[in-house]
Amino acid sequence: PANNINFGFGTADEVRRQFIIPLWNVYSFFVTYANIDRFDPAAIDPPPVSERPDLDRWILSELHQLIADVTHSLENFDPDGAARRAEEFVESLSNWYVRRSRRRFWKSGLLDGQNGSAAGEDVADKISAYATLYDVLLTLTKLLAPIIPFVTDAMYRNLVNYSRESVHLENYPVADLSLVDDRLNEVTRLAQRVSSMGRAARSRAQIKVRQPLEKVLVKTRSTIEHELLSVAEPQILDELNVRTLEVAEETDLVEYVVQPNLPLLGPLYGRRVGEVRQSLSDADSTAVAASVSAGQPITLGEFVLEPDHVLVSTEDKPWLSVSADAGYTVGVTTEVTSDLLLEGQARELVHRIQNMRRDAGFDIADHIVTYYTGGDLDELLAHHSDYVSQETLSTELLNDPPPDEAYAEVQSFDGLNARIGIVVDRD
Structure with a gap:
């Protein structure tokens, strides 16, 4: 067998x-x-x-x-x-x-x-x-x-x-x-693949998924998948916690680096290999990479190189973190603006309070009153108190010391420090 x-x-x-x-x-x-x-x-x-x-x-x-x-x-x-x-x-x-x-x-x-x-x-x-x-x-x-x-x-x-x-x-x-529904299955599989690659790109940049980002750029394998991508877009945006999705070409995501394959070029050009190296350095790396991918010769002045004479690698665009696999390329922007940072901190706060609910042994449906002291959460909650309240089932968010019966912990994240206490709302 x-x-x-x-x-x-x-x-x-x-x-x-x-x-x-x-x-x-x-x-x-x-x-x-x-x-x-x-x-x-x-x-x-x-x-x-x-x-x-x-x-x-x-x-x-x-x-x-x-x-x-x-x-x-x-x-x-x-x-x-x-x-x-x-x-x-x-x-x-x-x-x-x-x-x-x-x-x-x-x-x-x-x-x-x-x-x-x-x-x-x-x-x-x-x-x-x-x-x-x-x-x-x-x-x-x-x-x-x-x-x-x-x-x-x-x-x-x-x-x-x-x-x-x-x-x-x-x-x-x-x-x-x-x-x-075969088409719906294909849409969801595409959403799953792009989301997985987007999470890998986030991981490379060491940006956690709870931190929102501005944009994800996606290069697919065919125009048919471009159409499917528009249907899958809401799922991908939600999965990757990004605000917009853009269909892109590989040149929008990476920069090509071309180098001479010296073990092959050395015996062919001898002392002139330095001239070949300089000509390759002066050439349009994107055009050279395209010729290599297509299996076509590369003409550099008086030198004509075969595709295997050139080594092609890629580097992420400076503002992106990129993941590539099986003909797909996905990149996420890495700049975190102050607005995005506050939203990410709100999500992290929700995560911390949810963990506290579990550690305190609260029932999954219990509504709570949340207390906090320290001042570091003021700006965050000024912008995102509704979100935090909804996600944590908090009927109130009070900038007061927690009462004695509260389950309380000191929380520190993203440079913020606060003492947080939670009690079940019996009203």
Whole structure:
């Protein structure tokens, strides 16, 4: 066989970490918020799939393609292929769909079976998110039952509120290929690739994702992908925490550095190799690089060089950090203006307060009062208090010492120092 059948603690633990735990975490996320919002799938009338947001239609498209692929693999005695394909789907479900949908589940208001009860809040999107994730998880438990029978049975019985005996007594899922949207799948894959490369570019510049940036420049492999990029743009902007996206050529992102390939040129030109080096230095490096890429000779006055006579490398434009892979090039601007810095500090403050909520053992739905002293947060909160309050469920942000019963910590980040205390708002 092409693949050895390896089994042992290490291999089994890898499957647990990379497949079972991410699947269980998605299930746990859903159950936690469904209980908070009193989501009852039997009492909710979700919108038709065709009317749901792109993110929901995409994961349902991928789900039904998964059903078709797994069914084909199992019918052809390829359980390994079925399991690997399922692992890929769970990774996308966890690291793209759920992560990008979290705010939809966080929206205020309980779901009472009458299309929601949140005053002044459009809950259609929240209902769509719940209904979609419920359908995905319920279908996954049936699809994966032959592969991980005990985990899927436990998940299934809880998802159906123990109204049915076992997932192993249910019919196996059948793919609805009318829900498979190849173009939407391509758009999302492009968004995922560009976002991954953008995060790599940020990492190279040592700029954390919580710090907003002004622009991302993207060079794709084809004009078709240019069109897809316009559809994927909102996802990419959100993922990379940048304000604008610009379609670019590689010359907008990098500068070319051309050098003579001395081991080849030395024997050909002998003492004149210095003249060749100077001619190459005086030439337009972009034009030389284009000729090398096209496999065409390079004429430098009286010298005619073959493409392998020239070594081409690239350097990022001074104002960019760039990542390139498989024909794609993505660059992010690295200048952080005072406006961007304040926004980044607000995001970092939210992160710190969220960690404090967890460490204090507060319930995920608890509203809090946040106290701060030290003065360093005044400008930040003057511009972004609404954002901080909304994200941390703070009913008040008070520039006062925290009371004795508060959970308090000294926080230091980006040159700011403050003592922050939080208490549950009982009003």
